[in-house]
Amino acid sequence: MEEKRHAGILAASFVKDGMTVGLGTGSTVYHVIVRLGERVKEGLRIRCVSTSEATTELAESLGLDLIPMSEVLNIDMTIDGADEVDRSCNGIKGGGGALLHEKLVADISRIVVWVVDSSKIVERLGAFPLPIEIVPFFHMQLISKLEGMGFSPRLRMSGSCPFTTDENNYIIDLETGFIEDPEGLHRKLKLMPGVIETGLFITTADIVVVGSKDGAKVLRNTR
Numbered sequence: 001m002e003e004k005r006h007a008g009i010l011a012a013s014f015v016k017d018g019m020t021v022g023l024g025t026g027s028t029v030y031h032v033i034v035r036l037g038e039r040v041k042e043g044l045r046i047r048c049v050s051t052s053e054a055t056t057e058l059a060e061s062l063g064l065d066l067i068p069m070s071e072v073l074n075i076d077m078t079i080d081g082a083d084e085v086d087r088s089c090n091g092i093k094g095g096g097g098a099l100l101h102e103k104l105v106a107d108i109s110r111i112v113v114w115v116v117d118s119s120k121i122v123e124r125l126g127a128f129p130l131p132i133e134i135v136p137f138f139h140m141q142l143i144s145k146l147e148g149m150g151f152s153p154r155l156r157m158s159g160s161c162p163f164t165t166d167e168n169n170y171i172i173d174l175e176t177g178f179i180e181d182p183e184g185l186h187r188k189l190k191l192m193p194g195v196i197e198t199g200l201f202i203t204t205a206d207i208v209v210v211g212s213k214d215g216a217k218v219l220r221n222t223r
């Protein structure tokens with residue numbers, strides 16, 4: 001909790017007056033949004049693009065100015081969380097269920113900052129189950145195909161119903177084991193009919209802010 005807050009506060013300090021800011025989704029980004037709400041009350045002028053209904057609700061409650069994705073071609077800086085990050089700044093995202101919007105917002109962002117607690121930094125991705133967003137119509141068939149490929153796919157549930165994303169899709173969480181080639185696996189999954197997006201984010205983050213008990217440190221993507 002403290003680590004997430006430290007990371008969130010440092011990342012929020014990177015936002016400058018006049019920026020268009022992408023707001024990710026999740027428990028660490030929560031602290032970023034709260035701090036940005038305080039900075040806006042102190043006079044910071046920014047426009048924000050949200051990646052999920054949950055983030056929209058929080059940002060609106062704090063008085064942040066939200067604009068729809070349909071009105072922006074470029075975003076100055078996006079701040080988002082991640083479920084796992086390796087030393088090359090590749091990551092697994094989607095634990096919060098917003099991976100598709102998060103990937104699209106990152107795609108048009110000049111700078112992508114991820115905020116994580118220290119437990120999220122790993123040598124190799126894959127301990128965290130890999131979320132993939134899929135077409136509901138084809139979920140049974142995809143589960144069967146993914147089983148055949150040696151993964152252990154699980155349809156994400158919300159109570160007794162499948163969890164649905166903000167785009168009304170389903171999510172399958174895949175037990176992949178350690179991922180030798182994140183980009184190769186991403187490409188392989190994306191080529192499967194019915195797979196809309198994967199939670200593998202390949203060298204997406206320019207900066208990763210890692211919270212610790214006493215503060216936060218910054219890792220830079222040197223690619």
Ligand code: MLT
Binds near residue numbers: 083094099
């Ligand atoms: C995600 O990528 O799903 C979340 O943003 C990770 C988080 O909870 O911080």
